[in-house]
Amino acid sequence: MLQELLTAAAAAGSAGVLYFASAARIVKQYERGVVLRLGRLTGEVRQPGFTLIVPVVDRLHKVNMQIVTLPVPAQEGITRDNVTVRVDAVVYFKVVDAANALIRVEDYKFAVSQMAQTSLRSIIGKSDLDDLLSNREKLNQGLELMIDSPAVGWGVQIDRVEIKDVSLPETMKRSMARQAEADRERRARVINADAERQASKVLAEAAREMSETPAALQLRLLQTVVAVAAEKNSTLVLPFPVELLRFLENPQRVPAGHTPERPAAT
Template sequence: MNELVATVLQLEDPGIDPMLFIGALVLAVAAITVWQMVEIVDAYNRGALTVFGEYRKLLQPGLNIVPPFVSRVYTFDMRTQTIDVPTQEAITRDNSPVTADAVVYIRVMDAKRAFLEVDEYKNAVSNLAQTTLRAVLGDMELDDTLSRREMINERIRQELDEPTDEWGIRVESVEVREVTPSPDVKGAMEQQTSAERKRRAMILEAQGERRSAVEKAEGEKQSNIIRAQGEKQSQILEAQGDSISTVLRAKSAESMGERAVIDKGMDALENIGQSESTTFVMPQELTSMVGRYGKHLSGSDVQQQDRQLESLDFDDETRELIGLDDISKILGEIDEELEMDVEEMEKEAQAIQEGEDMGQSPDSIDVPRDEEETPGEESEVDSQ
């Protein structure tokens, strides 16, 4: 246009040919006409064409030819657009004041309806979203507005769908960015949260103390069991030793009685030998006892010239009476029991040592319940 004005000013010079001026003017008008006839639409836009104010058609992306000087083109962005909803104040169902803001994502689906059915569709959607946000928040309680954000978004989107569909606009999603209660309500909520956390801390502390007391009692119980087991073993060994000692003393007294009989018999034989009589009468029990003890004590029999005197072994009744078999048997059993008790005590000591090495207290070592002392066992020890 500037060039055209400059050309016209130059043509006003009297020295210029009028035909040249007219030709330049026609050329300028033709250029302006062509410029007005060509309309270029971007790929993401649609254009609503009006001629003399009357809607004609939608212009597609690319180069479009329109009537010059009498047409206008209104472009519409067909991409997803963002509309910020200003902060809104609302009163919830339980009379708690809150403030909230949101973001609405829309897309123009029908440019013709967006052009003909609504004026400034962005402002229309924003105003509708504000009123819908206040209505949705007022229909909910405070706790729901703070925790059920997804439900608020969905309800607002559903409320916006019907009217915006008539405008050729689709609401793709609604996101409530923040819901803030009043300062007084917020302070009360913080106090409630603090009290709830203190209550949970007290519960956890009480549970920890209870568990510690249970474990301590269990450890003391195990310690008492081990201590009682040791005392029981000691009492059993002591009772067995007393019993064996009593048996040995009885057997020794019985043996000494027989030896006294033999000694008396030998004294009598000595007195008889000093007498002048040649005929002697000896009790059969004395001769048999002398022969038996002679065989057991010396390992040889008394010989008279070339003939060995016959002596008899202790019969079963006499062996049972003086306890020769029982003494060895009892001594063998005592040795076996002592070895077993020593092995068990070594195992328990090793288990306790391993528990201490692993950081476990001796009281926590499990003792089999079948080894606990029963009244029957104590009575058996007493009877022995």
């Protein structure tokens, strides 16, 4: 009799251990557990740690709550100014409601991916090429709103959307390069013209100063001669001083204070 009781106790203990082993579940820190009892959502979402379910009757689904990085394949489209481009992006999102992410949508990752691709093609068609190249922050915000609106009902929150790259045809790249080169050449010409204008004003002021003081012109001439002579690779021809030329024009000039004698009349 005692042996039978021991055998029954051992069998009950084994059954209890098996039941406990099949009912025990571990939910990780970055996960949440959703329990379906006979196919129906029951109870609250299980928090991280140790939890128990009813074997055979309950089924525990673990939902990852981490931020998911989802690359969006490159989408080809025509911009509003009729330029063909290929644009790819990346979406950062996370699950905020584990029950809705499991019940409301079959595969929330696939659903977000398809919505991101559709929204990206829509953004391409509504934007100009200049916006895609230089105004990406505004486009990222618009793309985030377009994806986040339907994702809210799936228990998913869009954290951030970034446009990664914009690929242009080779002909368009060459056209943009020519445009940039022409614009730089235009600015260079404007700068040169402005420099010439400022230099002409300074030279005009210098000419007026030198016209009032003839000696300044001679000093400037001597400075130029010194600068040219320092190179030692030119033939230098020195002009006559202006005073010497004036003296040669009137060699018989009478000194001041002396009255020349008149010839006697015959």
